[in-house]
Amino acid sequence: MKDVFARLGADFFSTIVFLAIYLATDNVLLATGVAIAGAIAQVIYSRLNGKPLGYMTWASLALVIVLGSATLLTHDPRFVLAKPSIAHFAIGAIMLKRGWMMRYLPPIVVETIPEYVTIAGYAWAALMFALGAGVIAVASTGDLKLWAFYVSVIAIGAKIAAFAIQYVAFRVLITGRLRANARA
16 A cells, blocks of 8 residues: 555645645745756656656656646646546546456455446546646636545545445445355
């Protein structure tokens, strides 16, 4: 679990840096410049230490440079603010693959309710697309505080709530199916 959070932190490093600098200084251009520099430094550091760089790292670097540069050139922070939507849409597209969730669940779930696991996988994809659209809607307002609230509270809260609902639903479905099989 710690490794997952480390990877997520690395993937969203520039967004975290942007948000921290902006909240500390209330300066969009400074936060954008530092985020771009941080993303470049992160890649250089990884290369110097021989760490492999995945596709998401290179894609994130390109997005930070392109969207950050657009922000610096136009003085419009909405470009940087829209970046998390790209990640949501990409993850949502990956989640459209039938059965993607199977490898993350215990055998009892996969063996007992595989059809519900597939449905849950599609529900997660829909959630990612909805959250991505929400990021774009909030980013288009240009309100950085609203965006920070949406990205850090609403989006994360929605994922935690979805996980909790899925957990309870899977437990109820598995218990019901096991009881029905025992009676049969």
